[in-house]
Each structure stands twice: as structure tokens, then as C-alpha cells.
Amino acid sequence: MEGIQNFLEFVIEHWTSVVVIACIIFLIVTRIKAFFSHSKEERIEIAKEQIRQAILKWVADAEVDYAEWQKSGAIKRSQVIQKIYTEFPVISKVVDQDSLVKFIDDAIDEALKTVREVVDNNPEAIKTGE
Helix, strand or coil: CHHHHHHHHHHHHCHHHHHHHHHHHHHHHHHHHHHHHCCHHHHHHHHHHHHHHHHHHHHHHHHHHCCCCCCCHHHHHHHHHHHHHHHCHHHHHCCCHHHHHHHHHHHHHHHHHHHHHHHHHCCCHHHHCC
16 A cells, blocks of 8 residues: 555656656657558658659769769769668668669659759859859
8 A cells, every 4th residue: 555655646746757758658659650550662652752852962962973074974873873772771672673763763864854954054053062
């Protein structure tokens, strides 16, 4: 009986801490459940969407890295693909790698068009890295 009384006194004295800890545990459990509720295909689609958003920067970085080189498209493409597989390891588990490579190539081509438009409008951007 004394143990229960001590426990209740502890809860009464530290009720704010108990509530905060309970909320943190609840949020962590909710996030973990949400993560594991996605199927492998859904996680791959999420990664593809994130790739679309990040690939423009990677293409621009590759253009800056190899700005002085002529005919370095294959090297730039390789650098971007390496970053994609490094940042999103879940896509290495895709069964149909051919369609994934086509998706990546299309995304790189779109980003390259955008980068070239920016460079055509501001030729100094590639030299200054802006």
C-alpha cells in the first residue's frame, strides 16, 4: 500500500514532466507506425518525389564542377546518379532498375533544361556559383 502511495505522490509532484514524457512517447510511436505503414513501393515513390526536388541542385552542382570541361556530360550524369543512390538507398531495392534509370535520366534532362535556361539568362551564374 505504501508503494502505491509513493507512486501517487511522485505523479502529483511531477505531473507536468509525466505529461510531457507521455506526449513525446506518443508522438514517437505515431511516427514509427506511420513509417512502417508505407509499403516498399510507397517508400520508393516518396524517394522519387524527393529526387525530383533535389536533382536540380545536383545537376547545377555538376555543371559548376565541370564548367571548364568540354563533352563531360557522361561524367556529370554519373556524379548526379551517384548522389541519388547515396542519398536514397531505398531505390537500390527497386526490382525494375531499367524503368528507374529512365526516370532518373528524364529527371536529369528536365533539370538540365532548367539549368541551361538560367545560365542563358545569366551567363555569370555558372562562374560565381549563384
